[in-house]
Amino acid sequence: MGHVAGHAGVRQCWSARLAVVAAVGAAALLLSVAGLKSMALVAVGLAGLAVTAAAGWWALTHRGVVRGFALVLAGVAPPAVLASYIAARLLWLVLACLALWALAAAAGWAALRADAVPGTAPGRPVPPPGHACLLMNPRSGGGKVGRFRLKERAEALGAEVVLLGPGDFADVAGLARDALVRGADLLGVAGGDGTQALVADVAAAHGVPFVVIPAGTRNHFALDLGLDRDDPSRSLEALTDGVELRVDLGRVGGRVFVNNASFGAYAEVVQSPAYRDDKAGTLLRLLPGVLTHQQGPRLRAVAGDVTVDGPQAVLVANNPYRVGDRAGLGRRDRLDGGVLGLVSVKVDTAVQAADLLRGRRAPGLVTLTAAELVVDADRPEVRVGVDGEALTLPTPVRCVSEPGVLRVRVPRHRPGVPPARPRLDWRRLWELAFPAGRALPAAGAPGAR
Structure with a gap:
């Protein structure tokens, strides 16, 4: 074990050194070749990004000639930036510096990954259930129940299987309660997140x-539980060799959700009758009115002493989503934090749209956690997307976290939740690359990282 740990420490140290050297090399190359022009190169690139973002906002909030002009501007801005670099005969320099920065970032993340903490809890070993009842949607996920023979495999393990027919979804909770009356001591679902909830x-x-059992299309809940979404049949191992986790549920206006509840632009557009047949056309037709507050409700989100007035979009999550991960709003590090995650976006001008490029520092983007929050509107009812299901709820809508109320049984052996990609902490990378007062440890040596 010490030998393996030593090799890991050496790799981490050299990865950190590569990251630091590549980053310094990019800066040195830029300054040595371009000199004061380097500031102009960076400014032109940032300006191109800002113009593209602003043009995108105009395209989403206008119709007709203005939208056409905005789309042309958004398409022209990036090539114009490249053309300016070519005219200055410095395109090679920009590309070389970008390559060095990409190398620095990749090496830095590799070095810091050893510091990351896996997000999958080990769980408590439990005996197999006496009477498991699994509800399965044979149409979910393009027919995964049949493709993976989930019904046959579950019944071979002694589980009762109830296949959901076209008319059963209106009272799937009733079917679950009926199973309890028949003596079920475990419930399960092979289907999408809405049915899971x-x-x-x-x-x-x-x-x-x-x-x-992740038999739906996306199954974000299963992803955050560390289950194998590529082979849903592996989740059946929870019936014979399972461990138990305590996780939270969210509740919005009395309705439970396992992932999130969305208010605003997304909820308004997806509930349009035309959205299913013409998604792009419906988006382009409805977004101008929704984003400029000419259509749809004006929202107000309140969490503790924080109030967001007039956001175009509000997302309330059962535990917060990762920030700064390319998975974005697709992954949570834990499901037992006992809090809701709030993400709201408020953009009223093209300048504010460009400002969103700053990420969490943008004033139009609010992210926070709270055990309870309220979303109100200037209308008696508001449309809400709850785990992908379209609902209409009376306002104000109270959202709460219910900590640890759900006992989830998962297989003892499962892929797990990959650690979040670490933030590039250059001070930490410097410490790893050049540890003060000691040489690089030899693999297997005492005290090697």
């Missing part, structure tokens, strides 16, 4: 464990 609510209310 409805049955999870019943399981939590009756204190029985719940099994997630």
Whole structure:
């Protein structure tokens, strides 16, 4: 073990050194070749990004001639930046510096990955259930129930399987309660996140464990539980060799959600009757009115002493999503934090749209956590997307976290949740690359990292 740890420490140190050298090399190359022009090169690139973002905003909030002009501007801005670099005969320099920065970032993330903490909890070993009942949607995920023979495999393990027919989705919670009356001591669902949430609510209310079988299209809940979404049949191992986790549920206006509830632009557009048949056309037709507050409700989100007035979009998550990860709003590091994650976006001008490039520092983007929050509107009802399901709820809408109410049973051996990509902490990288007062440890040597 010490030998392996020593090699890991050596790799981490050299990765950190490569990151520092590449970053310094990029800066040195830029300054040595371009001199004062380097500031102009950077300014032109940033200006191109800002113009593209602003033009995108105009395209989303206008119709007709203005939209056409904005689309042309958004398409012209990046080539214009490249043309300016070519005219200055410095395109090679820009590309070389970008390559060095990419190398620095890749090496830096590799070095810092050893510091990252895996997000998958080990769970508590539990005996197999006596009477497991699994509800399966045979049409979910393009027919994964049949393709992976989930019904046959579950029944071979002694589980009762209820296949959901076209008319069963309106009362899937009722089917789960009926299973409890028949003596079920475990409930499970093979389907999408919306169906998972409805049955999870019943399981939590009756204190029985719940099994997630990722047979839907995306299955974000399963992703954050560390399950294998490529082979949903592996989740059936929870019935024979399972461990139990305690996770939170979110509740929006009385309705349970396992992932998130969305308000504003997205919820308004996706609930349009025309959206299913013409997604792009519906977006382009409705977004100008929704984003400029001419259509749809004016929202107001309140969490503690923070109030966001007039956001175009509000997302309330059952535990916060990662920030700065390319997975974006697709992954949570934990499901047992006992808090909701709030993300709201408020953009009223093209300048504010360009300012979103600053990420978390942009004033139009608010991210926070709270155990409870309220989303209100200037209308008696508001449209909400709850785990992908379209609902209409009376305002104000109260959102709360219900910590640890759901007993989730998962396989002992599962892929797990990959650690978040670490933030590039250059001070930490310098410490790893050039440890003060000691030489680079030899692999296997005592005290090697």
